[in-house]
């Protein structure tokens with residue numbers, strides 16, 4: 001798309017949202033039979049799958065840690081997920097995102113319970129429209145819970161940014177591309193513990209505070225949706241057993 005003259009008109013963004021509004025969010029739990037835990041997240045046009053295996057014995061063995069499990073995360077974008085076909089396989093971007101995803105999640109997982117083990121988290125982006133790393137973390141946190149991995153709490157993630165001088169929640173690809181700032185964040189909302197903060201662009205000190213505040217509000221909504229999705233799955237399961 002060509003750069004539009006304005007990204008915000010009469011207080012509304014190009015897709016009709018208010019600056020502090022999330023895109024439509026859908027979370028499904030346990031959709032893959034062969035993974036120990038899984039989740040599917042749609043956030044606007046983003047479609048992201050997360051699958052968790054483990055805890056299980058770490059292979060190759062020389063990667064085993066004697067006193068802890070290792071959280072191994074792989075973020076991958078499907079070739080058909082973006083407008084210009086993405087070359088299959090890892091690249092600099094996916095290696096970076098895999099790393100920050102691991103760092104965002106490992107703070108809440110009780111890894112010390114499983115020495116010599118690995119917990120594998122696979123994130124597959126099927127369709128991308130900015131915010132895929134945050135949607136991936138949101139999906140992975142739910143998939144870890146679905147796998148029964150002991151965790152302190154759930155991590156929720158969203159991006160905030162600045163578009164036409166306005167602080168906005170949950171940027172689309174057009175806003176990411178034509179806006180001035182993109183700041184993906186992950187956190188444990190109940191503790192206000194931030195586990196990921198990246199920034200592309202600039203904020204003044206005041207804007208940063210405003211953006212952080214908006215990210216907290218967005219993550220609280222995501223946290224509620226994550227817990228609701230988990231409740232739905234496990235309530236149905238209990239019901240079936242009767």
Ligand code: CDP
Nearest residue numbers: 082083086128129130131132133134173176
């Ligand atoms: O997806 P996220 O916002 O976490 O990461 P990004 O590197 O800021 O990428 C923003 C968006 O650019 C992606 O979500 C895709 O929509 C798009 N993109 C693309 O079209 N082709 C790529 N090879 C990588 C990203």
